[in-house]
Amino acid sequence: MMQNNNDEDFLVDASGRRHQPHSGPARIVSLVPSLTELVCDLGLAGQLVGRTGFCIHPRAILKPVPKVGGTKDVNLERLRELAPTHVIVNVDENRRECVEEIAACVPHVIVTHPCTPEDNLPVYRLLGGIFGCEAEAERLCAELAAALDEARAVGASLPLEKVLYLIWREPWMTVARSTYISAMLATVGWQTVPEADEPRYPAFEWDAPWLAGVARVFLSSEPYRFRDSHLAEVAAASGRPAALIDGEMASWYGSRAVAGLRYLTGLRRTLAGVP
Template identity: 80%
Template sequence: MMIENPEDVLVDAAGQRHAPFAGDARIVSLVPSLTELVCDLGLAPSLVGRTGFCVHPREVLKGVTKVGGTKDVNLERLRALEATHVIVNIDENRKECVEEIARWVPHVIVTHPCMPEDNLAVYRLFGALFGRQAEAAGLVAGLEAALADARATGACLPPEKVLYLIWREPWMSVARSTYISATLATVGWETWPAGDEPRYPAFEWDAPWLAGVERVFLSSEPYRFQARHVAEVAALAGRPAVLIDGEMASWYGSRAVEGLRYLSHLRRQLAGFAPGPQ
């Protein structure tokens, strides 16, 4: 059995090698799902800044300073927080903003989960950086179990081609290159259209590829699809349509564990092999 090199755990998605931090960390997270992970690792007391989209866990974050959004960070406010570490993501944060932050913040941690399995490395990285190895190990075990269950669910049911809606006017879906698509694929849902680019394609309801779609999902984010939209979409698509919790399909970090369990249950439920929502 190959033994993991402890030093490899400390390399982030940009290839930067970090060192365990021995002092009192002052963390700013510019990634909503990873703000939740920071808290779940027991690091909430070290969290000094977040974006306005960082909403979980709500009670814990009420007293944490907001520094703007993921794309429009208030750099002056962030700088005043004297952070030792800033957590960013390749897809969610602007490269030029991250480069500016790196000019005065000692440690910028770059992340880029592209599929649920990638969260394992993020857990281990954060755990090793901030002395939370035990908590990280618990998340690793939880995710590995959730992944095994999700894959078993996908293996025992026929693959299903789905359209995952994220926006209305224009109607928009997700490409195969997205984290959302990879997460849905774990339980046997194949997203359409079939390409990798653009990552969030707009489409019209007369597109030829829609003929192969078997089910439509209406996500709760970023557009807040609601029950009143289901009948409209079902009529347009001529296919079954159902609401889906967007956080469970698109948030990585610690939410990925609950997300995979949710999707496994929903997959079985829609196939007639599980009871309704718990």
């Protein structure tokens, strides 16, 4: 989001830190897979000098970009060797202690924390303003706004459905209402259970009382890779229809949110039998 201070525009990240537009080429390390994709979609791939091993989209562009470990286990020595001017992190995906160590040696650490699909709009503008690609950011904002309108229209036109979104097996785990995934599903009229906000990723048993009223169960492709072979098991355990769902489309923010909302809109229509 933009703030005005002493007649100068500053870009403010999720930590409240103010960033000024960067002059000249940057050296960007992204420690967030979905935001690495956003960096590329903003036309900044040539300034990306580091990524995590989980940053896999777009594959051809990212293949030559050096890896600096994972989102939770960053190789700080390797990161320092890359001499980044900016490191992009996320409140949920990166450890606070690691981010604090990075901030001690990198000039600019950009903190993000989108919790709803709408929160991607200030993220687009934040990166667009810092790296001088405002036009590309506004293009993405327009695409997201259109996808949000379509998703909300479908959600409003169909009965609200309670759904269970599985992310793990042994133990069975799902998502709380406070998660980005839950907010994405809610846009098209799918309300996740349980209703509580914490814990964010609760384990459960199939006899949990809050499962009453669930219309269908979704089996996500990540972080656990559910497959067709799990559908019968889940349908038998839950007594509800079960379907696979693309986890990247439901959980990746950044530019993927546009395609994600369109995917969920289409899936809601298909499962409801609406053309």
